[in-house]
Amino acid sequence: MTETGASSHRVAGTDKDVLVKVENLQKYFPVQTTSLFRRNHDQVHAVDGVTLEVRRGETLGPVGETGCGKSTLARCIARLCDVSAGRVIFDGRDITGLTPRQMRPLRREMQIIFQDPYGSLNPRRRVGSIIGDPFALHGIADGAERKRKVQEVMELVGLKPEHFNRFPAEFSGGQRQRIGVARALALRPKLIICDEPVSALDVSIQAQIINLLVDLQREFNLTYIFIAHDLSVVRHVSDRVAVMYLGKVAELAPAEDLYQVPRHPYSNALLSAVPVPDPKKSSDRHQIILIGDVPSPIDPPAGCRFHPRCPKAQERCATEEPALASVLGDSAEHVTACHFPVEKGEDLSNTSRVSVPPSGSQTT
Amino acid sequence: MSLSPGDIVAIEKVGVSAGVPPPEGAAATVIEGRSPWRLAYERLRRDRASMISLGVIVLIILVAIFAPVVAAITGHGVYEQFRTTGLSPDGLPVSPSSHFLLGTDDQGRDILVRVAYGARISLIVGVVATLLEVVIGTVLGLAAGYFGKVVDTVIARVIDIVLSIPFLLFAISLVSISHPSLTIVIVVIGIFGWAAVARVVRGQVLSLREKEYIEAARALGAGPWRIMFIDILPNIVAPIIVYTTLLIPVTIVIEASLSYLGVGVPPPTADWGTMISGAQQVYQQAWWYLLFPSAALLITTVAFNIFGDGLRDALDPRAEQIYK
Numbered sequence: 001m002t003e004t005g006a007s008s009h010r011v012a013g014t015d016k017d018v019l020v021k022v023e024n025l026q027k028y029f030p031v032q033t034t035s036l037f038r039r040n041h042d043q044v045h046a047v048d049g050v051t052l053e054v055r056r057g058e059t060l061g062p063v064g065e066t067g068c069g070k071s072t073l074a075r076c077i078a079r080l081c082d083v084s085a086g087r088v089i090f091d092g093r094d095i096t097g098l099t100p101r102q103m104r105p106l107r108r109e110m111q112i113i114f115q116d117p118y119g120s121l122n123p124r125r126r127v128g129s130i131i132g133d134p135f136a137l138h139g140i141a142d143g144a145e146r147k148r149k150v151q152e153v154m155e156l157v158g159l160k161p162e163h164f165n166r167f168p169a170e171f172s173g174g175q176r177q178r179i180g181v182a183r184a185l186a187l188r189p190k191l192i193i194c195d196e197p198v199s200a201l202d203v204s205i206q207a208q209i210i211n212l213l214v215d216l217q218r219e220f221n222l223t224y225i226f227i228a229h230d231l232s233v234v235r236h237v238s239d240r241v242a243v244m245y246l247g248k249v250a251e252l253a254p255a256e257d258l259y260q261v262p263r264h265p266y267s268n269a270l271l272s273a274v275p276v277p278d279p280k281k282s283s284d285r286h287q288i289i290l291i292g293d294v295p296s297p298i299d300p301p302a303g304c305r306f307h308p309r310c311p312k313a314q315e316r317c318a319t320e321e322p323a324l325a326s327v328l329g330d331s332a333e334h335v336t337a338c339h340f341p342v343e344k345g346e347d348l349s350n351t352s353r354v355s356v357p358p359s360g361s362q363t364t
Numbered sequence: 365m366s367l368s369p370g371d372i373v374a375i376e377k378v379g380v381s382a383g384v385p386p387p388e389g390a391a392a393t394v395i396e397g398r399s400p401w402r403l404a405y406e407r408l409r410r411d412r413a414s415m416i417s418l419g420v421i422v423l424i425i426l427v428a429i430f431a432p433v434v435a436a437i438t439g440h441g442v443y444e445q446f447r448t449t450g451l452s453p454d455g456l457p458v459s460p461s462s463h464f465l466l467g468t469d470d471q472g473r474d475i476l477v478r479v480a481y482g483a484r485i486s487l488i489v490g491v492v493a494t495l496l497e498v499v500i501g502t503v504l505g506l507a508a509g510y511f512g513k514v515v516d517t518v519i520a521r522v523i524d525i526v527l528s529i530p531f532l533l534f535a536i537s538l539v540s541i542s543h544p545s546l547t548i549v550i551v552v553i554g555i556f557g558w559a560a561v562a563r564v565v566r567g568q569v570l571s572l573r574e575k576e577y578i579e580a581a582r583a584l585g586a587g588p589w590r591i592m593f594i595d596i597l598p599n600i601v602a603p604i605i606v607y608t609t610l611l612i613p614v615t616i617v618i619e620a621s622l623s624y625l626g627v628g629v630p631p632p633t634a635d636w637g638t639m640i641s642g643a644q645q646v647y648q649q650a651w652w653y654l655l656f657p658s659a660a661l662l663i664t665t666v667a668f669n670i671f672g673d674g675l676r677d678a679l680d681p682r683a684e685q686i687y688k
Contacts, residue, residue: 078583100582107585119576124400124598137585167399183580 019191019223020054020077025086027072031298042298046072048247049086051324054191059217059224061238061255063231063270065294069247070227074193077225078112079103091190108138111184113213115196117176121168127154127179128164134186149186157182157212174205178212185216193225198233210237231274235259240333243267246297246305249324253334261344263327263336265310268348288348304339311348312340404602407678414674420667428483435481438465440474442481442634447472457650467652470642475653479660481634486664489550489629490616496554497615498608501561506592508562509569519562526559532621539627546629553618557611564607568600602679609672613665620661636661 028043047069054060062070075081077088079095087096095106111134114120121130131150135141141149151161157178168176177197184192194213198206214237217224228234234241234255241258243251243266251264262268269288290309295301301308307317316339326332327341342348408414427434435442451472452458460467466475508519535552542548572578573596581595622628623637631638636657643654 080579080583100587104585104587107583112580112583114576114580116576120580122577122581122595122599124601125595126399133581133586134584137590169400170398180580183584 017055018053019056019091020225021087021089022050022052022073022077023087023089025050025073025076025088026084027069027076027081028084044297045247045300046297047076048300050244050247050249052242052249052252054223054225056190056223057217057221058239059226059237060240060242061226061228061234062242062244063227063229063234064244065270066229067294067297068244069297070244071195072247073244074112074195074225074227078110078193079106080112105138108134108187109189110191110193111187111189113177113180113184113192113194113197116200117173117180118168118200120180121176123168125167126164127159127166127168127171130168130179131182131186134183138187140187150182153182153186156216157185172205173201174208177201177205177209181209181212181216185220188220189222191223191225193227195227196229197226199228199230206233213237231271243270246294246300248305249337250306251334251336251338252324253330253336257330257334261330261334263330263334263341264306264338265312265340265342265348266306267336268342272348304337312342314340400602404678408674411674411677413670414678417667417670417674420663421671424483424664424667425487427480428487431477431480431484435477438474438477440464440477442477443473443632445472446474457646457653459650460652466656467650469639469653470646470650475639475656478634478639479636479656482636482639482657482660483664485546485629485633485635486616486619486661489546489553489619490612490668493550493553493557493619494608494611494615496550497557497611498561498604500554500558501563502565502597502604504558505562505565506569506596509566510573510588510592510596516566520566523559523562523566526556527563529556531556531618532625535622536625536627539622544627544630546633549619549622549628552622553615557615561604561607561611564603565600568603569596572596572599606672606676606679609668609675613668613672616661616665616668 025047026045026049027047028045031042031044050069050073052060062073064070072081076083077090079088079098079100083096087094089095090106091109093106095103098106121127128147128150129136131153132146135146135149140146147164151164154161154164159175159178159182163171168179171179177200180197197213198209201209210233213224213226216222224237226234226237238255241253241255242249243258243262243264245266251258251262251267253263258267259271262271265288269290272288288311292309295305295308301318302321303319304310304313304317304322307313310317320339322337322339324335324337326334327336327338328343330336431442440446446464446468449458449463449472451468457468457470457472458464464474464476466479469475469478504519504523508516508523535556538552539548569592578591578595581591586595619628620635620637620640623635624641626641628637629635639657640654640661643650643657647654
C-alpha cells in the first residue's frame with residue numbers, strides 16, 4: 001500500500017545537490033486503549049510512506065491541515081522520534097537507525113526553530129546560556145569566547161547583545177522567536193527545520209521573522225524545511241511545496257506552479273480556502289467546500305486517502321492508490337498523486353458532490 | 365531597526381551613567397535580567413509573617429550554634445547534675461529562678477542549657493535527614509519522570525511500597541535491632557522520607573518533559589543527564605525548596621517522637637523528645653520541665669511551617685504573573 005512509486009519523481013539533480021532524502025518514510029504511533037479484558041493495538045498513521053528530497057539551499061514547504069503529518073515528518077527527519085519504516089538520508093548518510101548518541105555530532109548540522117516562542121525557551125535560563133547551549137554541548141567555545149560568539153549571533157538576528165543576561169520572560173514574542181532563531185543558527189547548520197515558526201506571532205511580527213529567515217538563508221546558504229499552515233506565508237518563502245494529506249504527499253511542485261495550476265483536488269480545495277482580504281473578490285470566487293471531516297488516521301481510507309471527500313472521486317479512487325507522477329504534461333518537477341488530476345480552469349466548486357458556498361464562508 | 369520604548373529607556377540610563385561615575389550596578393541593572401529568584405526574593409521580603417518566622421529560625425540556629433556559650437554564661441554544663449542546688453530536698457526539680465532560669469529537670473540539670481543543646485540535635489536531624497530525603501527523592505523522581513517506561517514502573521512501585529510501610533513501627537524495630545544513635549535516626553528517617561519527595565518530583569517532571577524547550581535541548585544534542593539537571597531541575601527547584609522547608613518541621617517532630625519513644629538519640633544527650641518523655645513522670649510537680657522543651661519544639665516547627673508557606677507564595681508562578 002505504500003509503494004507510491006518511490007522513484008517516479010526522482011528528478012533532475014544528482015545526489016550531490018540533495019541534502020535530505022526521505023524514502024518511503026512511515027511513522028506510526030501506537031494508541032493503546034486498554035479495556036478490562038483486551039488491549040487494542042491501534043496505530044495512528046501519522047506519516048505513511050512519504051518520499052521526497054530537500055535540495056541544498058532550497059526551501060521546501062510541507063503544507064496541509066492539522067494532523068496531516070507535516071510536523072511528524074520534520075521530527076523524523078531531525079530524528080527526534082524513531083522512524084517506523086523507511087529511510088532518512090541526511091547529507092549522504094543514512095541516519096534512520098542512529099541512536100541518540102550517534103546523532104549528537106549530526107545535531108550541529110540540522111537545527112529546529114519551534115512554533116511556540118514561549119514554550120521553546122527555558123524560562124529559568126538566561127538568554128545567553130540558552131543561545132550558548134549549542135556551543136557548550138558541542139564543545140566549541142567556552143567562557144569569554146562563548147559569550148563573544150553568542151553576542152555575535154544575537155546581533156545577527158537583530159537582538160541587542162547587551163541583553164545577554166536577560167530571561168526569556170523579559171522579551172516580546174517576536175524577540176523570543178529571534179532567540180529561537182539565534183539558537184538554531186549558532187552552529188551554522190546545513191539544515192534548519194522551521195516548525196511553524198511564525199504561526200504564534202502577530203502578523204506584523206511574522207513578516208519581520210520571515211524576512212530575517214530569508215536573509216539568513218541567503219547569507220549562510222541554509223536549507224529550510226519550512227512548515228506552515230498559512231499558505232500565503234508558504235508561497236512567499238518556499239521554492240517547492242509539498243501538499244500533505246493524512247500522512248501522504250498529495251502533490252509536490254515548485255511553489256509558483258502549485259499556486260498557478262494545482263493539480264490535486266485537495267490542493268485546489270486548500271488554495272481556495274485561503275482567505276481573501278477583499279469582501280468583493282471574496283464573494284466572486286469559487287470556493288471549494290469539502291464535505292465531512294478528515295478521516296481518522298488510525299484507520300485511513302483505502303485507495304486514495306482523499307477519495308471520501310473528493311469532488312472528482314470515482315470507483316477507481318477507492319481501490320487503487322495513485323502514485324506521485326507528473327500529470328497532464330506537467331514538468332518532472334511537478335508531481336501529483338491523483339488518478340483524475342484537475343485541468344487548468346476546471347471549476348471544482350460546481351461538481352455535483354459539492355455544495356455551492358454562501359459567500360464568504362470558510363471550508364469546513 | 366525599530367526601537368521599543370524599553371530600549372530607549374535603556375539607552376538613556378546608559379547615557380546618564382556614562383557621564384557620572386557609575387554607581388555600582390546602575391549600568392549593570394539595565395542589562396542584568398531580573399531573575400525569577402530575584403522576583404521571588406522581593407516578594408518574600410514584603411511578607412511580614414515570613415520575615416518574622418525567618419527571624420525566629422535564625423534565632424534558633426544561633427542558639428544551637430552558641431549552646432556552649434549559654435552553658436558558659438550560666439556556668440551549668442549540659443550533663444552537669446546539681447544535686448544540692450538543682451533538686452529540692454525531696455528530690456524534685458526546682459522551679460525557674462534567677463539561678464536556673466528555666467528550672468531544672470529530675471536529675472538536677474539546667475533546662476535552659478539542655479533546651480539550647482537540644483536545638484542542635486533537632487536542627488541537625490531536621491536538616492540532614494531532610495536533605496537526604498530530598499536528594500534521594502529528587503534524583504529518583506527525576507529518573508522516573510524523565511526516563512519513563514521500565515524505570516518509572518520500578519521506581520513508582522518502590523515509592524508505593526515505601527509509603528505503605530507503617531513508618532513508626534518499622535523505625536522502632538529497626539532502631540532497636542541496631543544501637544540507637546544519631547546516625548541511625550537520620551538514616552532511618554531518610555530511608556522512609558524520600559518517597560513522598562520522589563512522587564512530587566516525578567509528577568512535575570512528567571509535565572515538564574513535554575515542553576518544547578526540552579525537545580529543543582534534545583534537538584541540540586543534549587544527553588539525558590544534562591536535560592534532567594540543567595533543563596528540568598531548575599524549573600522544579602522552587603517546589604522542591606518549598607517542600608524541603610515544610611519537610612524540616614515534620615522531620616524534627618519525627619525525631620522527637622523517636623526519642624520520646626526511647627529509640628531516638630540515646631540519653632544523656634540533651635534532646636527535646638527525650639526531655640518531654642522524662643517530664644512525664646514529674647510534670648504535675650514541675651510544669652517547667654514539660655513546658656520549655658515542648659515550647660521549643662512547637663516554636664521551631666511553627667516557624668518553619670509559616671516560612672515554608674511564605675516561600676510557596678513567593679515562588680508560586682501564578683503569583684509571578686501579577687508582578688510581571
